Amino acid sequence: MTGLAVYEEIDEIIGKHQEEKTPLLSILQEIQERWRYLPGDVLGYVSRKLDIPSSMVWGVATFYSFLKTEPAGEYVIRVCCNAPCHVNGSVDVLKTLQKELGIKEGETSRDGKFTLETTSCLGVCGVAPAMMINDVTYGNLSEDRIREILALYR
Ligand code: FES
Structure with a gap:
């Protein structure tokens, strides 16, 4: 810079x-x-x-994990991995996102669009499993729903 x-x-x-x-x-x-x-x-x-x-x-x-020495993507996806989300499939959510975006947790896509992270409770356990993209929260995630949501950002 x-x-x-x-x-x-x-x-x-x-x-x-x-x-x-x-x-x-x-x-x-x-x-x-x-x-x-x-x-x-x-x-x-x-x-x-x-x-x-x-x-x-x-x-x-x-x-500190909240400090980044690499630029984050335009959209930072945070997958909740606390117990309620975990028992409702957050591992599958993470796997689907990794497959769809071609990146692992902690990485940013080559086009600089998406960064994938895990996080603790997002406060919407009633709709677990959940994730945030920047400041928008999404719940009741399934493979199809994740694809639909990603399409909004691509
Ligand atoms: S545990 Fe995932 S939103 Fe609360």
Whole structure:
């Protein structure tokens, strides 16, 4: 990621959190909220600005599953894998999505459209198994229903 404006924005984010006891996580979270992932050059910049070894910055960026060092797809699919969804077939939901999209959990499709993840309860256990695509929730998933839903996003 390049451009003076980008680094000015990052400076602003760093400035906001610099006085915190442990600013690094807050800074990385806010950068990710802004750009949806943490590019390597940005991590290097944060490391220099905070005077923290880049190995430590990368360590934090890769330790937490909610932080991403690769760009996510346009549509992030999160399959619920908690007990109610599990007993109602979330494993099959995941298998169907993997087959349909040609990617495994944690991966992004080559066209950059879909990222596939698992998550904990989405709060709609009554319609398990369930998944979210970005901020839209879908329940009562079957193989056919998953194909119909994916068609809306392709
Ligand atoms: S367990 Fe899947 S939505 Fe609650």
